[in-house]
Amino acid sequence: MSRISRRKLITTGLATVAGVAGLAAADCMARRYGLIPPDGGGVFGPGETLTYATQRLLTRHSLAREFPRSMISAKPFGNEIAPSNEAFKRHQALGFADWKLSVDGMVAHPTSFSLADLRALPFRNQITQVACEEGWSYIAEWIGTPLHHVLDEVGVLPQARYVVYRSIEPDWWESIDMADALHPQTFLTMGMNNGDLPIRFGGPLRLRVPRQLGYKSVKFITSMTVTDSMKKFGKGLGSASPEAGYAWYAGI
Amino acid sequence: MAASTTTQHIPVPHAATAAAPRHTLLVRVTHWLTVVAFLALLVTGLEIVVSHPRFYWGETGNSGTTPLFRIPIPASRDTVPTGYSYTMPDQNGWSRYLHFEAAWLLVITALVYGLASLLNGHFRKNLLPSPQQRNWLAFRDVLTKFLRRPPPGSADSRTYNAVQRVAYLSVIFILFPLVIFTGLALSDGFDSAFPFIVNSFGGRQSARTLHFIVTNLLVIFLVVHVAMIVLAGFWRRTRPMITGHIKSDLEGK
Numbered sequence: 001m002s003r004i005s006r007r008k009l010i011t012t013g014l015a016t017v018a019g020v021a022g023l024a025a026a027d028c029m030a031r032r033y034g035l036i037p038p039d040g041g042g043v044f045g046p047g048e049t050l051t052y053a054t055q056r057l058l059t060r061h062s063l064a065r066e067f068p069r070s071m072i073s074a075k076p077f078g079n080e081i082a083p084s085n086e087a088f089k090r091h092q093a094l095g096f097a098d099w100k101l102s103v104d105g106m107v108a109h110p111t112s113f114s115l116a117d118l119r120a121l122p123f124r125n126q127i128t129q130v131a132c133e134e135g136w137s138y139i140a141e142w143i144g145t146p147l148h149h150v151l152d153e154v155g156v157l158p159q160a161r162y163v164v165y166r167s168i169e170p171d172w173w174e175s176i177d178m179a180d181a182l183h184p185q186t187f188l189t190m191g192m193n194n195g196d197l198p199i200r201f202g203g204p205l206r207l208r209v210p211r212q213l214g215y216k217s218v219k220f221i222t223s224m225t226v227t228d229s230m231k232k233f234g235k236g237l238g239s240a241s242p243e244a245g246y247a248w249y250a251g252i
Numbered sequence: 253m254a255a256s257t258t259t260q261h262i263p264v265p266h267a268a269t270a271a272a273p274r275h276t277l278l279v280r281v282t283h284w285l286t287v288v289a290f291l292a293l294l295v296t297g298l299e300i301v302v303s304h305p306r307f308y309w310g311e312t313g314n315s316g317t318t319p320l321f322r323i324p325i326p327a328s329r330d331t332v333p334t335g336y337s338y339t340m341p342d343q344n345g346w347s348r349y350l351h352f353e354a355a356w357l358l359v360i361t362a363l364v365y366g367l368a369s370l371l372n373g374h375f376r377k378n379l380l381p382s383p384q385q386r387n388w389l390a391f392r393d394v395l396t397k398f399l400r401r402p403p404p405g406s407a408d409s410r411t412y413n414a415v416q417r418v419a420y421l422s423v424i425f426i427l428f429p430l431v432i433f434t435g436l437a438l439s440d441g442f443d444s445a446f447p448f449i450v451n452s453f454g455g456r457q458s459a460r461t462l463h464f465i466v467t468n469l470l471v472i473f474l475v476v477h478v479a480m481i482v483l484a485g486f487w488r489r490t491r492p493m494i495t496g497h498i499k500s501d502l503e504g505k
Contacts, residue, residue: 044346047353055441062444065451067311075316079331129312129456131440133344134329135304136314137456211444245345251441252352 034161034177038230038238039248052249059251060179064210067127072193073138076130078200083169083220091168096204101150101188105164105225108155115204118188121145121153126185128210130217133250140201142208143191148182156226164225164233165207167218174218174239175230175248176209185210188221213250215241273496274410279374280493282365285357290470292354297467299347302340303328307464311455320461355435362428378412379421385414409488409498419473427470434463 030036035053039045091099096115104110124146131137147163156178163181166173180186187208190197197203202219209216230238238248275283305323306313313319315332326336328343369375384390394415412420436442437450437459453459481489492498 044349044353047349047356050356051352055439055445058445059441062441064440064444065447071311073312073314073317075314077314077316131438131456132304132314133348134332135300135460136306136308137312138314139312211440213440245349247345247349247352252439 037247037249038162038175038236039242044247048247048249051252055249055251056177056179059211061183062211064126064128064185067129067139069127069141071139072127072141076138076140076193076201077136078198079132079214083167085169088168088220091204092199099204099222101205101221101223103150103154103224103226105227106157106160107151107226108157109153111154113150113153115190118145118150118190118205121149124187125191126187126208126210128185128208130210130214132214133246141193142187142189142210143194143197144187144189144208146184147186147188147207148184150188150224151181151226154226159228160226161228162226162230162238164227164230164239165218165221166223168220168222171240172218173234174207174216174241175227175233176212176216180209180211183211211251215246216250271497274492274498275496276372276374277496278365278368278372280496282361283493285361286365289354289358289361290474292350293358294467294471296347296351296354299328299343300351301464302326303342303344304332305334306332307461308457309454309461310457313457355432358428359432362432366424375421379417379424381414381417385417390414391418409484409492419477423470423473427466427473431463431466431470434459434466438463 030049030053035056036049037052040049040052099115100112101118102110102112122145123143125141125143127139127141129137129139151163160178162175162177164173164175176186185208189202189206189208190204192198192201192203197206202217205221206217206219207221225233227233230236234240235243237243241250242248301323302325305325305327306315306319307321307323308317309320322334325334326338326340327334328340330339369379381390391414394413433449434453436446437453438456443450443456450456450459453462488499
């Protein structure tokens, strides 16, 4: 059969060395620039890291598509019904007058915001699509305050890398990196299609992350924590989703 | 004079007399990597479809709107109106993880294969129909030969006929690029950076429907491809794609 010539051996050897060195350099760069997702370990780690790193390099500032008012879905589809826990029911009975969003962690001034406090910040609207990981989607107008205004108020420390956000529903929490947290379309949403945000769609307060799938847009938000590492939260995989088998990064 | 005797008897290296491999190492390795990636994508893609086996046209579509068509199977979510009372187990988590990891394997393999094949002339020499194959007669000949079913000669296993060339080129340059870009159009992150891709497919739901249709075309190709290999002799065709060599070449020595 074919014998391996010396030249072939040398080129193959050099290519292997170059490949290993390239991978090591890429890994080093990825760590340096925060391109490894919190669930970047395990069998699916290489795929997740490639997706997250590539998308972060290409999409750090890109905007989700916005649509004309005429494309707003006549029949938006809300997956969840109202949370059944007592805390939510008490807020509902009071018309959400006492609903609070507390922001703490790596911030200069930990603050608790009422919905009125949030409404006093610059208010914006966007007509964007919600796509579920199952495959369906709808377009709606979302009204709220961009998260970066809230982060400006509390004074995020420079070493911050992630924002963790939690629902009033127990064990429902997510996190996003600073690129998404500071993104102009990431809204603390309080209104939908010219009205209050219905409970079915996450009212009174939902974080909309329009460059990621619907499951990153957690409903009934009550608290946020700014952090430099996801290791201390849950199982350290970034959010409740990877703990349930779903990817932390849902831009794809 | 020792020096002159060696120059008179230039020994022909043994390797040069051996037949060139039927398939180069690059073609063999990228072929099997594509098989692995494609099968992983197919299985996981099917699992993802099960969570919402309805397809729409345009930008949006959900359980409250009219589908373009639907697959008559139970769904893995009880929010989808399927007509079945049974809900399948949810496999979306690992399916999505593996789908994208396999997609990376496919894309990297395709880039290596595509670039190398452009540079080394594989596309031009082996896949572009040769000048004598660029007419309908060449295609008709393949068909009549196939229908008369002669014993497959060793001559035609050395090269591809006109129909094979067109089929392989269509899969490489039309179906695979389409399935990759309709898939990327389903990524919210990708769409924010390159909105013209999803818009050119007619919207997110159109891209999803096209992704499904192109997958079906690739499955049809796979079925016909494997059927042809079985008809021509499974090991006769598969061995060269693994070892690189046709059996008769090895026996000749």
